[in-house]
Amino acid sequence: MFDNLQLGLETAISPENLLWCFVGVMLGTVIGMLPGLGSATGVAILLPVTLGMEPVTALIMLAGIYYGSQYGASTSSILISTPGDSSSVVLTLDGYQMARKGRAGAALAVAALSSFLAAVISLIGLMALARPIADLALEFGPPENLAVILLGLATIVSFAGENMLRSLIMAAVGLLISMVGVASGFTTARFTFGNVNLLSGLDFVAVMIGIFAIGEVLQQIHRGGDPPIRARFRDLMLTKDEFRRSIAPAFRGTGLGFGLGVLPGAGATLATFMSYGLEKQVSKNRKEIGKGAVEGVAAPEASNNAAANASFIPTLSLGIPGSGTTAVLLGAFVIFGLQPGPQLFDQQPDLVWGLLVSFFFGNLLLLILNLPLAPVFAQVLRVPYSYLYPIILFMALIGAFAIGNNTFALWVVFGAGVFGYFMKRFDFPAAPLVLGLVLGPLLERSLVQTSSMGRGNLLILFERPISATLTVAAILAILAPVLLRAVRRRRRSALTSEREEIRQ
Numbered sequence: 306m307f308d309n310l311q312l313g314l315e316t317a318i319s320p321e322n323l324l325w326c327f328v329g330v331m332l333g334t335v336i337g338m339l340p341g342l343g344s345a346t347g348v349a350i351l352l353p354v355t356l357g358m359e360p361v362t363a364l365i366m367l368a369g370i371y372y373g374s375q376y377g378a379s380t381s382s383i384l385i386s387t388p389g390d391s392s393s394v395v396l397t398l399d400g401y402q403m404a405r406k407g408r409a410g411a412a413l414a415v416a417a418l419s420s421f422l423a424a425v426i427s428l429i430g431l432m433a434l435a436r437p438i439a440d441l442a443l444e445f446g447p448p449e450n451l452a453v454i455l456l457g458l459a460t461i462v463s464f465a466g467e468n469m470l471r472s473l474i475m476a477a478v479g480l481l482i483s484m485v486g487v488a489s490g491f492t493t494a495r496f497t498f499g500n501v502n503l504l505s506g507l508d509f510v511a512v513m514i515g516i517f518a519i520g521e522v523l524q525q526i527h528r529g530g531d532p533p534i535r536a537r538f539r540d541l542m543l544t545k546d547e548f549r550r551s552i553a554p555a556f557r558g559t560g561l562g563f564g565l566g567v568l569p570g571a572g573a574t575l576a577t578f579m580s581y582g583l584e585k586q587v588s589k590n591r592k593e594i595g596k597g598a599v600e601g602v603a604a605p606e607a608s609n610n611a612a613a614n615a616s617f618i619p620t621l622s623l624g625i626p627g628s629g630t631t632a633v634l635l636g637a638f639v640i641f642g643l644q645p646g647p648q649l650f651d652q653q654p655d656l657v658w659g660l661l662v663s664f665f666f667g668n669l670l671l672l673i674l675n676l677p678l679a680p681v682f683a684q685v686l687r688v689p690y691s692y693l694y695p696i697i698l699f700m701a702l703i704g705a706f707a708i709g710n711n712t713f714a715l716w717v718v719f720g721a722g723v724f725g726y727f728m729k730r731f732d733f734p735a736a737p738l739v740l741g742l743v744l745g746p747l748l749e750r751s752l753v754q755t756s757s758m759g760r761g762n763l764l765i766l767f768e769r770p771i772s773a774t775l776t777v778a779a780i781l782a783i784l785a786p787v788l789l790r791a792v793r794r795r796r797r798s799a800l801t802s803e804r805e806e807i808r809q
Contacts, residue, residue: 309432309654309658310432310658310662312654312655312658312659313655313657313658313659313660313661313662314662315655315659316361316655316656316658316659316662316663317365317659317662317663317665317666318666321359321362322361322362322365322659322663323666325358325362325363325365325366325369326365326366326369326663326666326667326670327369327670328366328369329365329366329367329368329369329370329373329667330369330370330372330373330376330667330670330671330674331373331674332347332351332369332370332373333347333369333370333371333372333373333374333375333376333377334373334374334376334377334380334671334674334675335377336370336373336374336377337373337374337375337376337377337378337379337380337381337390337393338377338378338380338381339377339381339700339703339704339707343374343378343390343391343510343630344370344371344372344374344375344390344630345630345632345633346707347370347374348367348370348371348630348633348634348637349633351366351367351370352367352633352636352637352640355367355637356640360641360642360643360656361655361656361659361660363637363641364634364637364638364641364656364660365659365660365663365667367634367637368634368660368663368664368667369663369667371613371630371631371634372424372610372613372614372664372667372668372671373667373671374390375390375392375393375420375573375609375610375613376416376417376420376671376675378390378392378393379393379396379400379413379416379420379606379609380413380416380675380682381393381700382394382396382397382400382401382517383396383397383400383401383403383404383409383412383413383416383602384401384404384409384413384682385401385518385521385693385697385700386401386517386518386521387514387517387518387697387700387701388510388513388514388517388518390510391509391510391513391574391743392573392574392576392577392609392612392613393577393609394513394517394574394577394739395577395578395581395601395605395736395739396416396577396602396605396606397517398581398595398601398735398736399412399594399595399596399597399598399599399600399601399602400412400416400601400602401521402595402596402597403597403598403599403602405597406597408547408597409682410542410543410679410680410682411542411543411544411547411599411679412599412602413675413679413682414542414543414676414679415543415547415548415551415599415602415603415606416602416603416606417671417672417675417676417679418543418548418551418555418603418672418676419551419554419555419558419602419603419604419606419607419610420606420607420609420610420668420671420672421610421668421669421671421672422555422556422559422607423555423558423559423562423563423606423607423608423609423610423611423614424610424611424614424664424665424668425665425668426556426559426563426611427559427562427563427566427610427611427614427615428614428661428664428665428668430563430615431614431615431617431618431661431664432658432661434618444771445568445771446758446769447751447754447755447757447758448755448758448759448765448766448769448772449769449771449772449775450568450747450751450754451748451751451752451754451755451766451772452766452771452772452773452774452775452776452779453565453568453575453775454575454744454747454748454751455748455775455776455779456579456775456776456778456779456782457575457578457579457740457744458476458740458741458744458748458779459779459780459782459783471732471733471734472734472737473737474733475728475733475734475735475737475738475741476737476738476740476741477741478738478741479737479738479739479740479741479742479743479745480741480742480744480745480748481741482507482512482741482742482745483506483507483741483742483744483745483746483749484496484745484749485497485503485506485507486503486504486505486506486507487504487505487506488749489746489749489750489753490750490753490754490757502711502713506746507717508714508717509742509743510704511705511714511717511718511721512717512718512721512742513721513739513742514701514704514705514718514721515701515705515717515718515719515720515721515722515723515724515725516721516722516724516725516728516735516738516739517725517735518697518698518700518701518722519698519701519718519719519721519722519723519725519726520721520722520723520724520725520726520728520729521697521725521729522694522697522698522722523722523723523725523726524726524729524730525694526694527726527730542680543679547599550590550598550599550600550603551599551600551602551603552603554580554584554588554599554600554603554604554607555603555604555606555607556607557580557583557584557587557604557607558576558580558583558584558603558604558605558606558607558608558611559607559608559610559611560611561576561579561580561583561608561611562576562577562580562607562608562609562610562611562612562615563611563612563614563615564615565579565608565612565615566611566612566613566614566615566616566618567615567616567618567619568619573608573609573612573613573616574743575743575744575747576608576609576611576612577605577606577608577609577612578605578736578739578740578743579608580604580605580607580608581594581601581604581605581736583604584600584601584604588600610668613630614664616630616631617631617661620634620635620645621645621649621650621657622645622650643656701718701722702715702718705717705718
């Protein structure tokens with residue numbers, strides 16, 4: 306291990322590799338800020354630029370784009386409620402609320418610090434546990450994946466708040482929208498109404514841009530527009546209390562994100578939602594989450610970065626992409642004549658360990674760049690909204706067009722924006738809808754595969770130890786809050802009756 310680390314350090318700190326690592330994280334940050342592009346698109350677009358480089362240098366740059374875009378997407382989510390990537394959607398829930406309260410700089414600082422902490426911890430885990438965890442990931446088949454998704458859906462209870470019915474309705478709407486297009490494993494077209502543009506379904510990022518960005522602009526126009534933030538520069542800095550409150554959520558988010566990021570196909574988006582739901586259950590300030598709490602920023606941002614790093618475990622150890630972006634990176638390996646898998650660690654140790662060590666330097670560069678600039682970025686919110694809203698709309702529409710490369714995506718964004726406006730006006734939660742959209746395609750595919758394995762019998766979930774454990778955990782996650790509420794109501798009624806008896 307130490308010999309490999311020394312070899313990786315020597316490779317990573319070469320001037321050429323450090324330079325291209327810096328270029329990669331800078332490009333990634335810009336790409337992440339632009340709605341609709343995302344890390345996978347950014348890596349795919351810039352892949353041809355790297356063809357003349359050494360393989361290790363090219364991969365260091367492309368990986369820098371990957372985790373650099375996570376930082377950039379967080380910035381746009383917090384400042385203008387416009388998710389740059391699917392994994393940054395959760396940040397709009399508390400990050401944007403913090404920004405509206407004049408704490409945009411603090412939210413950006415918490416996001417940067419949580420990301421760096423998660424990067425360091427997950428990088429240590431990535432180096433030490435890559436091979437054994439990859440072997441464990443091989444044990445995950447369709448039943449285990451289905452159980453993980455069911456556990457993710459169980460977090461809807463965490464987002465429910467005071468109105469469980471509205472949350473369930475929005476989750477059902479999200480699942481329904483995710484069914485548009487050709488059915489998984491079949492050739493049947495659903496809800497397409499003869500439109501060929503709908504055969505591949507509604508793009509998730511386009512819908513999110515509409516609901517959060519366009520919906521927020523329409524809501525502000527309806528309300529007459531809030532006055533721009535007039536906070537002093539020092540008011541945008543992170544306080545000691547906010548720093549203290551963000552430490553534990555960042556550690557919890559890192560652990561959960563790393564565990565889910567290892568699973569092929571689970572992705573960082575599911576990790577961010579589950580870490581956010583976990584905070585709503587265990588945090589001491591759970592009642593503030595959703596209203597602009599630092600815990601709602603630290604946990605999902607840490608899980609996002611940890612999952613991004615952990616997705617390299619199946620990619621490097623097994624040759625199985627852990628996420629959409631690592632699937633593109635897998636193509637880069639093939640282009641450079643490399644075959645990811647167990648033998649890669651033995652045949653190309655300088656490349657593998659140089660790439661892994663570069664993650665630390667890349668994230669350190671991002672922290673150095675983003676932390677001092679957090680209050681500067683927050684100055685965007687001081688711009689009068691009559692100037693800011695057209696910029697948001699322009700960015701949203703450009704991002705939508707980049708997704709589909711046609712005008713149909715613009716109509717999707719506009720329709721989702723109108724829907725998002727009515728959601729905000731009538732106080733319907735957005736998180737369950739997003740969760741349904743994210744998990745819908747994964748749920749359908751895993752359900753079809755599990756049903757095929759069990760020949761129509763879904764009890765196969767309980768015949769395998771891992772899937773059985775996860776399924777039971779999902780059931781408990783749904784029932785526990787309901788039972789706790791019932792117990793609390795009984796206690797309150799008992800206390801009320803006792804007080805009445807004492808008065809009498």
